[in-house]
Amino acid sequence: MRETYGRLLPEMRLGDLAGKLIVIEGTDGAGRSTQIDLLKPWLEELGHAVVDTGMTRSPLAGDGIRRAKEGNNLGRVTQALFYATDFVDRLENEIVPALRAGFIVLTDRYIYSLMARAIVRGMDPRWIRSIYSVALKPDAVFYLRLGIDQLLPRVVFSRGFDYWESGMDLYPGHDMFDSFCSYQSALLTEFDRLSAEFNFQMVDAAADARTVCAHLQQNILHLLERDSRKSYMSRLYNDSTTAPQPADAALFAVATPATTPSTNGNGHHHHAAHSGD
Amino acid sequence: MEIGSGVRIGPFEVFAPLQPAVSMVRHYGEHHFPGRLIVVEGIDGSGKSTQLSLLHKWLESKGYGVVFSEWNSSPLVKDTTKHGKKKKLLTPATFSLIHSTDFADRTERSILPLLKAGAVVLCDRYVYTAFARDVARGMDRAWVRELYAFAVKPAIAFYFRVPLETAIHRLLDGRDGFKFYEAGMDLNLADDSVESFRLFQGRILAEYEKMIPEFGLTVVDATLPIEIQQMQVRQIVKAHLDKAKELRVQA
Numbered sequence: 001m002r003e004t005y006g007r008l009l010p011e012m013r014l015g016d017l018a019g020k021l022i023v024i025e026g027t028d029g030a031g032r033s034t035q036i037d038l039l040k041p042w043l044e045e046l047g048h049a050v051v052d053t054g055m056t057r058s059p060l061a062g063d064g065i066r067r068a069k070e071g072n073n074l075g076r077v078t079q080a081l082f083y084a085t086d087f088v089d090r091l092e093n094e095i096v097p098a099l100r101a102g103f104i105v106l107t108d109r110y111i112y113s114l115m116a117r118a119i120v121r122g123m124d125p126r127w128i129r130s131i132y133s134v135a136l137k138p139d140a141v142f143y144l145r146l147g148i149d150q151l152l153p154r155v156v157f158s159r160g161f162d163y164w165e166s167g168m169d170l171y172p173g174h175d176m177f178d179s180f181c182s183y184q185s186a187l188l189t190e191f192d193r194l195s196a197e198f199n200f201q202m203v204d205a206a207a208d209a210r211t212v213c214a215h216l217q218q219n220i221l222h223l224l225e226r227d228s229r230k231s232y233m234s235r236l237y238n239d240s241t242t243a244p245q246p247a248d249a250a251l252f253a254v255a256t257p258a259t260t261p262s263t264n265g266n267g268h269h270h271h272a273a274h275s276g277d
Numbered sequence: 278m279e280i281g282s283g284v285r286i287g288p289f290e291v292f293a294p295l296q297p298a299v300s301m302v303r304h305y306g307e308h309h310f311p312g313r314l315i316v317v318e319g320i321d322g323s324g325k326s327t328q329l330s331l332l333h334k335w336l337e338s339k340g341y342g343v344v345f346s347e348w349n350s351s352p353l354v355k356d357t358t359k360h361g362k363k364k365k366l367l368t369p370a371t372f373s374l375i376h377s378t379d380f381a382d383r384t385e386r387s388i389l390p391l392l393k394a395g396a397v398v399l400c401d402r403y404v405y406t407a408f409a410r411d412v413a414r415g416m417d418r419a420w421v422r423e424l425y426a427f428a429v430k431p432a433i434a435f436y437f438r439v440p441l442e443t444a445i446h447r448l449l450d451g452r453d454g455f456k457f458y459e460a461g462m463d464l465n466l467a468d469d470s471v472e473s474f475r476l477f478q479g480r481i482l483a484e485y486e487k488m489i490p491e492f493g494l495t496v497v498d499a500t501l502p503i504e505i506q507q508m509q510v511r512q513i514v515k516a517h518l519d520k521a522k523e524l525r526v527q528a
Contacts, residue, residue, distance in 0.1 A: 009370045010415035060366045061375070064357030074353065075385030077427050078378055082354070085374040092368050130423040134370065 002099075005111075006133035009088070012096060014136075018229060019099035021136060022220065023110040026144030027187050028165045029155035030205045031212065032108050035144070038213045039220070043104055048230070051098040054108030058089035069164060076169070080118040084131050087114060091135065099136075102229070111135045112198060116190040120183065121170060140223050142216055143195055144205035148185050156180070312392035313521055314429055315514060316403035318485065319437035320478050321459065322444030323499045324506070326401050328437065331507045332514060333399055340526045341397045341518070344387065348402035351382035362458055369414035372458070376407055377424050388429060395524055404428045405436075405488055413480035414464060432517055435510060436489060437499035441479055445471070 002014045024032045024039075036052055043050045056062045065082050068074045074082070098105050111132040118128045146154070155165065161176035163169075167183025168176065195202065203215055224230040315332070317325040329345075336343045349355060358375050361367045367375065391398050404425040411421045448455070454470040457463065461477025462470060488494060495513060497506050518524060 007417055007420055010368075059364075060361050060371055061357055064354065064360070067356075068353045071353075073386075075382060077381040078351075078353065078385055081374060081378040081381050081424075085357075085371055085378055088370045088374055089366070089368075092370060093366075124426070127423065127426050130420065133420070 003137045004133065005129075005135055005137060009092065009134050012092070012134075017096065017099040017136075019101065019103045019105060020140075020223065020227070020230065021095065021099060021105045021107070021138040022223070023107050023112075023138045023141040024144065024216075025109060025112050025141055025191070025200065026205060027146065027151060027184060027191065029151050029158075030144040030146045031154075031209060032144055034209050035213055035216060036106050036108050038209070039106060039216060042213075042217060043106075043220075048224075049101070049103045050106060051094065051103045052106040052108065053090050053094055055083065055113070056086055058086040058093075060089040061086040074169070076118075076121040076123065079169075080114070080121070080123055080128065081131075083114050083117075087111065087132075088134065095136070104230075107138075110138060110141070112141070112191070112194050112200075116187050116194060119190050120167070120186045140219065141198060141200045142203050142219065143191065143200035144203050144212065145188075145191070146205040148181060148188060150206050151184055152181070310389075310392035310429075311395040311521075311524065312398060313518065313524065314388065314392060314398045314400065314431040315433045315435075316400040316405075316431045317435045317437065318402060318405045318494065319439065319499060320441075320444050320481055320485070322447040323437040323439040324447070324503065325435070325437040325499070327503065328435070328497070328506055328510055329399055329401050331503075332510055335511055336397055336399075336514070341524060342395065343397045343399060344391050345399045345401070346383050346387055348400075348406060349376060349379050351379040351386070353382045353386075354379040362456075365457065365463070367458065367463065369411065369416050369463075372414065372463075373407065373411040373416050373421060373424065376411075380404070380407070380425070381427065384428060392429060397518070397524065400431070403431060403434065405434065405485070405492065405494065408488060409481045409484035412484050413461070413477060433513060434492060434494050435513075436485060436494040436496050437506075438485075438496050439499040441475060441482060443500060444478065445475065 002017045004012075004014070008014070024035055026032050033054075036054075040050050040052055056065045061082060065086060068078075068082060095105050095107070115125075115128050115132060119125050155162075156177075161180060163176075165183075166176045166180040167186075168174070168179050171179040171182055174182070194200070201219060203212060205212060207215075317329045319325040333343055333345055349358060354375065358379060361371065361375060388398055388400070407425060408418075408421055412418050449471070454460075455474045457470075460470040460474035461480075462473050464473075464477065466476040467473040485494075489496060497509060499506065
């Protein structure tokens with residue numbers, strides 16, 4: 001049975017959330033969206049339905065947050081709560097319905113980034129944890145970790161300094177370089193703290209994208225293996241010679257009556273998954 | 278706390294708090310700002326806005342630097358709230374969060390700096406409105422209180438207590454029905470907006486009643502004549518401000 005971090009929102013039923021909630025966390029420039037762009041088609045080719053979501057994508061608050069950030073006069077508490085509004089809108093209207101429908105939900109950042117940002121901005125950790133106590137515990141959190149030395153060239157030399165990514169609201173008067181280093185270092189420290197508390201699976205994001213992806217794929221397959229509803233596809237994928245187990249055969253017959261196992265379990269993705277080994 | 282323990286002003290008994298409002302101050306602490314925060318609470322139709330506006334004029338005439346802040350009025354956030362209400366996107370949780378975002382912006386941008394500057398800040402609705410409405414919508418009581426832990430504790434929180442039917446009469450005098458969220462239509466309590474309003478506001482009234490002792494709200498009988506209520510309000514405010522030597526008063 002799925003759980004939240006302590007509190008349940010009105011009318012949120014946890015009993016029938018059959019899908020998987022997979023979180024990709026990491027600081028700015030760690031390659032989260034690149035990985036999601038690789039993982040989504042891969043999972044879909046395996047036969048899983050996938051929804052991807054991320055910060056400020058809610059129909060309710062996404063535009064409002066973007067407008068508020070344009071002016072550079074968004075206060076710290078306001079910012080934390082605006083993001084919480086965006087998160088809960090997506091939790092209730094996107095994540096939970098998708099899980100109920102049996103989808104795999106890939107989320108680019110989750111409550112951990114939001115907590116880290118708020119804590120670095122001086123919010124009380126107990127306060128921000130209380131707000132996000134309504135969040136679902138995910139099935140896996142992959143934390144793409146990158147040191148400040150590796151982070152700097154990736155972010156700065158590709159797209160330049162950004163006001164918010166540099167934490168300029170926190171260090172007014174600094175130049176953007178100093179501010180960026182202070183802010184991102186503080187975030188990394190906070191992430192490391194959260195990592196232990198929330199069981200992140202650490203991934204070295206300094207490796208090239210395909211290596212990182214292969215690592216994620218392996219761990220995701222492992223996760224799906226443990227769920228009988230999701231494991232059949234991945235077993236086919238891992239070893240196309242495996243004969244369906246009786247229990248799986250029944251599942252399979254319901255799920256895809258028109259096709260045979262061998263046509264779904266083709267081999268070329270097999271190569272992709274292990275290319276980084 | 279016992280209610281009605283009899284502070285008498287003229288012929289009328291008023292319910293001044295016997296203990297300070299206990300707010301969960303987490304970030305702004307037990308503040309010692311030179312300014313003073315005075316808030317009014319009550320259901321729609323209780324007449325609280327009328328009373329606050331009369332108080333506003335009176336304080337200005339006395340030379341105080343007075344600033345007014347209204348619920349749900351942040352320039353940064355109110356468009357999002359409006360969008361959510363218009364498209365009916367709001368659930369009890371996001372209704373609660375977007376209003377707390379609006380309140381946070383007003384706190385950070387105006388209420389807090391103005392209190393530091395020594396102003397008398399008047400708020401039409403404060404955190405108690407959120408506590409009443411959000412809990413009436415099914416949100417967890419403790420969660421909502423924690424959500425507003427950053428709020429500055431008011432010096433005086435007036436609660437204009439009025440029977441439901443009186444409020445409905447006042448509100449329907451001059452308009453046909455109620456707006457969707459105002460009437461709690463999102464909760465599917467009743468098909469008819471007036472009936473839904475009655476049920477929803479009934480829940481809100483029950484929450485306010487519980488908050489009187491919890492936060493030491495100062496109760497005003499909102500069925501009394503406007504002038505009498507205003508006299509009580511001014512007496513209580515005057516007693517408080519006379520002690521506040523650091524307030525800026527123009528000669």
